[in-house]
Amino acid sequence: MSELRQDPIHRHWVVVAPEVAPRLEPVRAEPPPGAAGSCPFCPGNERATPPEVLSLRAEPSGSGPWCVRVVPNRVPALRVERDLHGSAKGVHRRLDGLGAHEVVVESPDHEATLADMTDTQVGRVMEAWQSRQRDLFEDRRLAHVLVYKNHGAQAGARLAHPHSQILAMPVTPAAVATRMGHALDRYRDHGRCVFCDLLEQELHDGSRIVHSDPHFVVLCPYASRVPFELLVMPRRHGPAFTQATPDEITALARILRDALHRLDAGLGNPPYNLVLHTGPNPQALAPTVTPGPDLDASWHWHLEILPRLLPIGGFEWASGGSVNPTPPEDAAAFLRGLSPQATPCT
Amino acid sequence: MSELRQDPIHRHWVVVAPEVAPRLEPVRAEPPPGAAGSCPFCPGNERATPPEVLSLRAEPSGSGPWCVRVVPNRVPALRVERDLHGSAKGVHRRLDGLGAHEVVVESPDHEATLADMTDTQVGRVMEAWQSRQRDLFEDRRLAHVLVYKNHGAQAGARLAHPHSQILAMPVTPAAVATRMGHALDRYRDHGRCVFCDLLEQELHDGSRIVHSDPHFVVLCPYASRVPFELLVMPRRHGPAFTQATPDEITALARILRDALHRLDAGLGNPPYNLVLHTGPNPQALAPTVTPGPDLDASWHWHLEILPRLLPIGGFEWASGGSVNPTPPEDAAAFLRGLSPQATPCT
Numbered sequence: 001m002s003e004l005r006q007d008p009i010h011r012h013w014v015v016v017a018p019e020v021a022p023r024l025e026p027v028r029a030e031p032p033p034g035a036a037g038s039c040p041f042c043p044g045n046e047r048a049t050p051p052e053v054l055s056l057r058a059e060p061s062g063s064g065p066w067c068v069r070v071v072p073n074r075v076p077a078l079r080v081e082r083d084l085h086g087s088a089k090g091v092h093r094r095l096d097g098l099g100a101h102e103v104v105v106e107s108p109d110h111e112a113t114l115a116d117m118t119d120t121q122v123g124r125v126m127e128a129w130q131s132r133q134r135d136l137f138e139d140r141r142l143a144h145v146l147v148y149k150n151h152g153a154q155a156g157a158r159l160a161h162p163h164s165q166i167l168a169m170p171v172t173p174a175a176v177a178t179r180m181g182h183a184l185d186r187y188r189d190h191g192r193c194v195f196c197d198l199l200e201q202e203l204h205d206g207s208r209i210v211h212s213d214p215h216f217v218v219l220c221p222y223a224s225r226v227p228f229e230l231l232v233m234p235r236r237h238g239p240a241f242t243q244a245t246p247d248e249i250t251a252l253a254r255i256l257r258d259a260l261h262r263l264d265a266g267l268g269n270p271p272y273n274l275v276l277h278t279g280p281n282p283q284a285l286a287p288t289v290t291p292g293p294d295l296d297a298s299w300h301w302h303l304e305i306l307p308r309l310l311p312i313g314g315f316e317w318a319s320g321g322s323v324n325p326t327p328p329e330d331a332a333a334f335l336r337g338l339s340p341q342a343t344p345c346t
Numbered sequence: 347m348s349e350l351r352q353d354p355i356h357r358h359w360v361v362v363a364p365e366v367a368p369r370l371e372p373v374r375a376e377p378p379p380g381a382a383g384s385c386p387f388c389p390g391n392e393r394a395t396p397p398e399v400l401s402l403r404a405e406p407s408g409s410g411p412w413c414v415r416v417v418p419n420r421v422p423a424l425r426v427e428r429d430l431h432g433s434a435k436g437v438h439r440r441l442d443g444l445g446a447h448e449v450v451v452e453s454p455d456h457e458a459t460l461a462d463m464t465d466t467q468v469g470r471v472m473e474a475w476q477s478r479q480r481d482l483f484e485d486r487r488l489a490h491v492l493v494y495k496n497h498g499a500q501a502g503a504r505l506a507h508p509h510s511q512i513l514a515m516p517v518t519p520a521a522v523a524t525r526m527g528h529a530l531d532r533y534r535d536h537g538r539c540v541f542c543d544l545l546e547q548e549l550h551d552g553s554r555i556v557h558s559d560p561h562f563v564v565l566c567p568y569a570s571r572v573p574f575e576l577l578v579m580p581r582r583h584g585p586a587f588t589q590a591t592p593d594e595i596t597a598l599a600r601i602l603r604d605a606l607h608r609l610d611a612g613l614g615n616p617p618y619n620l621v622l623h624t625g626p627n628p629q630a631l632a633p634t635v636t637p638g639p640d641l642d643a644s645w646h647w648h649l650e651i652l653p654r655l656l657p658i659g660g661f662e663w664a665s666g667g668s669v670n671p672t673p674p675e676d677a678a679a680f681l682r683g684l685s686p687q688a689t690p691c692t
Contacts, residue, residue, distance in 0.1 A: 002423055002443030004432075004517065012520040017423040017443065077348055077363040077669045086350075090547040091540060092568045097348030097361065148660025156659025167661055171350065174358040175666025178524065194437060201436040222438045273660035304664075312658055313502025314494025314619035315513055318650075320521025323423045 007223035021325035029152025036110040041161035076101035115260035123253035152271025172288035187298035195300030215251035220328035227326035232303035239279035353569035358667040367671035375498025382456040387507035422447035461606035469599035498617025518634035533644035541646030561597035566674035573672035578649035585625035
């Protein structure tokens, strides 16, 4: 029997209806075009990209070949050379295309995936995300930095070499601002962070937990929009990923790789989107969301992973919710039952 | 040079960046599985569906073969047999799966599309949508009725025979309620309907208008989320599609068919989602959005058409906006330049 469930943060309603699709067809991530030889992200082809803004190397001295490399997008959607300048005309509002659009090359290996890299290598990717966010927040014209990854052509990936993307914007995106507003409303009503409450409740209940460690919890959200949606949440309350400690970065790498490996092992390398939701730039010149103690107390950074097993249709576009045939309790039990792959922790 | 544009109703920010994809690859709607012989929506196979809730026939007397048929979904996501009953536990909230999930079979012809049907036949589809909305609103437990269409497997269609879907829910979906809230805020601030203001401004400007007649305007929204997004808006203010007059239904059929034909002719039968946005049930027992004069004055029913030429990636999921490489002014000029197909108006 189907039911409607509301997400406490997004506030979308999801129809959880196992009867509409009792058996999900497996969907395999299609590799985007691009062979290793001609790939601009492969070692030896560094001159095919704009000059790097960050590189992490294996040797503590910073020498040796790069392990992770961050470069500006060759054709950026937004550019730092523009001004914080906007205008309005009647009902319409616009801003110049100010921002930054960067690519995080996650490995020198063209064939690698986050799920099968070493924990150390995934940790370097997390370190690059954090370092770039910190650096971009130095530019007070930028209000928000989104980090996301598209795995598989169906999820929007355009190049095969493993990479994630960073888009820094002069505004906080509407959907993010709306969620921050919901979290803030609840904090003002109840005096508590809704994410902390959710975590406490989910850990006590247990049915939607996939995996946890002393720093992080991976769970299938109560109102999952898609089958096998995952939420990766730090136990320690904090509004910003930029404030994660080195120990937390190490733990995040391990638990994220484990979560992605479970999806791979259980679902056969599905396409997915991954999004890091951190707080806005606290120093922004023109903030969309008011910074300060209430925002810091009510927002709790986290990661969302959305496997793309079903197409997005008109109901999803229109409602902000979805019809999800896989109860998150079933998804969590299935993923919990898979043993994590042992990988060398070099 | 890219720019950020904010939609006055959704309030999402879209990065309009032609440089990121100067040339769009054509995407052809993939037919979902299902041959005419075994199709449950084809004439002669009526017993393969649950008993019809509505049928429209060619003869004014109501006799003769059916032209449009509405049947309950064989495996509905929501059911009228459930109760208006919900519960909450901690941060989570749920409702029993009350509602209705119906299929509008748009033609007896397995191969037809809305774009190549006669205006009269599209008019019957509109009539069926309106008749079902009116009927479902008689059930005061239902707060909202969404009508949508998925064309092509990439857009979520699961059966090849032309059809649209109706999902009636005990709540107004979050994304719809948010937009109604934005329209209401603006009405309270400015004393005017934001849609009426938008229409007046767009007609005066002209650059984003595709087509118009005395009843309706078809335009590419200023902050289009996808290339060739279309908004179909009645000139006469009214919150509800259920209140459209027979003349308006006739005109809507003509202009909608024309719009879809332009997409077909210009883009080569792309996959798309179509959504009808009408007001909530004014008689709802447990309304999500407060009905009354302010809602009636601020909400203006309309249709959205979203061609699915680009995959939805992490940025789109996270932000509620998108990176759109096709400026809506270019899209409108292209579609405006296509001459509408002459079709028999039988």
